[in-house]
Amino acid sequence: MSLWLKMISVTVFAAYRRRYGSNGMKPPPLGYSRPESVAEALQVLADLGPDGKVLAGGQSLIPLLSMRLAGSMHLVDINRLAELSYVRVAENQVRVGALTRHAELLASASAAEAQPLLARALRCVAHPAIRNRGTTVGSIVHADPAAEMPAVLALLGGTVRVASAGGERQVPASEFFLGPLESAVQYGELATEVAFPALPPDAGTGFAEISRRRGDYAVCGVAALARLGKDGQIASAQAAYLSVGPSPLVIELTQAVTGASDQQAARAAAEQARAQVDPEGDIHATAGYRRHVAGVLTQRALSQALAEARQRQLTGMTTG
Amino acid sequence: MTGINDELHEVSLTVNGAARTARVPARRLLSDCIRHDLGLTGTHVGCEHGVCGACTILLDGVPVRSCLLLAVGADGAEITTVEGLADPDGTLSAVQQAFTECHGLQCGFCTPGFLTTITAGLRVVPDPTEDEALEMVGGNLCRCTGYQNIVASVHRAAAIQRAREVGAG
Numbered sequence: 001m002s003l004w005l006k007m008i009s010v011t012v013f014a015a016y017r018r019r020y021g022s023n024g025m026k027p028p029p030l031g032y033s034r035p036e037s038v039a040e041a042l043q044v045l046a047d048l049g050p051d052g053k054v055l056a057g058g059q060s061l062i063p064l065l066s067m068r069l070a071g072s073m074h075l076v077d078i079n080r081l082a083e084l085s086y087v088r089v090a091e092n093q094v095r096v097g098a099l100t101r102h103a104e105l106l107a108s109a110s111a112a113e114a115q116p117l118l119a120r121a122l123r124c125v126a127h128p129a130i131r132n133r134g135t136t137v138g139s140i141v142h143a144d145p146a147a148e149m150p151a152v153l154a155l156l157g158g159t160v161r162v163a164s165a166g167g168e169r170q171v172p173a174s175e176f177f178l179g180p181l182e183s184a185v186q187y188g189e190l191a192t193e194v195a196f197p198a199l200p201p202d203a204g205t206g207f208a209e210i211s212r213r214r215g216d217y218a219v220c221g222v223a224a225l226a227r228l229g230k231d232g233q234i235a236s237a238q239a240a241y242l243s244v245g246p247s248p249l250v251i252e253l254t255q256a257v258t259g260a261s262d263q264q265a266a267r268a269a270a271e272q273a274r275a276q277v278d279p280e281g282d283i284h285a286t287a288g289y290r291r292h293v294a295g296v297l298t299q300r301a302l303s304q305a306l307a308e309a310r311q312r313q314l315t316g317m318t319t320g
Numbered sequence: 321m322t323g324i325n326d327e328l329h330e331v332s333l334t335v336n337g338a339a340r341t342a343r344v345p346a347r348r349l350l351s352d353c354i355r356h357d358l359g360l361t362g363t364h365v366g367c368e369h370g371v372c373g374a375c376t377i378l379l380d381g382v383p384v385r386s387c388l389l390l391a392v393g394a395d396g397a398e399i400t401t402v403e404g405l406a407d408p409d410g411t412l413s414a415v416q417q418a419f420t421e422c423h424g425l426q427c428g429f430c431t432p433g434f435l436t437t438i439t440a441g442l443r444v445v446p447d448p449t450e451d452e453a454l455e456m457v458g459g460n461l462c463r464c465t466g467y468q469n470i471v472a473s474v475h476r477a478a479a480i481q482r483a484r485e486v487g488a489g
Contacts, residue, residue: 127459
């Protein structure tokens with residue numbers, strides 16, 4: 001090796017060691033606390049202020065740290081707070097604790113029965129190994145516009161329970177998603193629970209998304225909700241979109257589908273979606289393609305929702 | 321900033337049945353801890369952001385990406401790495417045996433992640449359909465094989481497991 005090469009490599013290595021420490025760690029230096037109770041966690045978060053950051057499953061946060069898209073922070077690891085690991089179905093709601101993994105919610109038969117959209121969407125969240133660790137509440141707080149569960153919460157009009165050392169507040173989904181990766185959770189606060197409304201007996205849901213590879217972030221995804229009147233006519237319909245805007249986009253479709261047959265309704269909804277979404281293009285898909293896909297997926301998701309609603313109405317009549 | 325430094329934390333783990341400890345800064349990824357602090361280099365590190373699946377280990381019996389966990393957060397956990405799959409006498413596990421029989425690997429870089437993922441997958445779905453086999457390995461990337469022989473290995477592993485159970489019973 002030439003002397004020059006040697007000098008350069010020694011300089012580069014020294015710079016690397018200065019920056020990353022002696023044994024190459026990807027994330028920046030971190031503080032770390034692991035509280036044993038919610039009360040302790042809230043106190044730690046209050047003390048830390050803007051330096052504090054909640055670590056639940058970490059399936060989005062750790063990559064951000066490893067890529068150094070996020071800088072040094074003090075992590076408050078809530079993985080010991082077993083009291084926040086639950087799925088409770090009661091009073092027409094599915095309530096999910098902050099430590100409940102996607103896989104646990106997906107496996108819950110009572111949650112799937114009360115709100116079938118949860119399992120439909122959860123099956124599209126990354127891969128099983130990610131779902132084993134990632135939490136549903138964490139995904140919602142992370143507020144990635146390409147994520148499934150924020151769109152589901154926005155469509156169903158659920159609420160997030162946010163606690164701090166000073167008390168507790170309930171934030172409706174419509175006020176929760178402020179922008180890309182930005183939710184209403186403030187410094188010193190911990191989102192302890194998300195409540196998804198249960199599906200009424202005369203309603204149905206659908207979910208459809210397209211991704212480049214299985215488990216990848218979707219190029220576009222649509223969650224749909226349809227409700228029937230007593231006469232069997234479509235009473236209302238809405239759809240929520242991921243990956244087509246800075247935060248989950250909910251489109252009211254009721255006017256477009258009122259009085260239509262299911263087939264006509266799905267087509268009219270697709271047309272409205274194409275007109276109303278305003279996606280951006282990126283390396284994975286152009287804006288025009290995303291707009292097209294939003295229409296196609298609206299048609300599919302709404303057809304699925306209407307079929308489920310009819311099935312449920314029929315079952316309700318025979319059993320009720 | 322408060323406490324944001326490379327202060328060392330004591331971590332106790334049960335790794336492939338043996339009690340192990342390490343002293344790590346908070347930012348030490350579990351994948352790096354397994355490889356550098358514990359010396360178990362069978363766990364491979366590919367993309368280091370959760371996409372490729374090469375670093376998949378079993379954490380308390382469940383497959384997870386070790387590059388998406390902090391070592392300090394795994395304190396107290398029971399971990400199985402690829403080194404822990406074979407019997408102590410060196411007999412290959414059903415999944416390992418299937419990979420050798422079906423030519424389920426070429427360069428071998430992704431293989432530890434596939435082996436751990438399928439080992440856990442077959443515990444939940446012991447007799448997978450074609451779709452279930454695809455879903456099982458859908459989160460792991462392989463750049464050599466084209467996946468056909470890996471999917472064949474899933475089915476073969478299920479068959480070997482059944483045969484071994486009959487033999488043992």
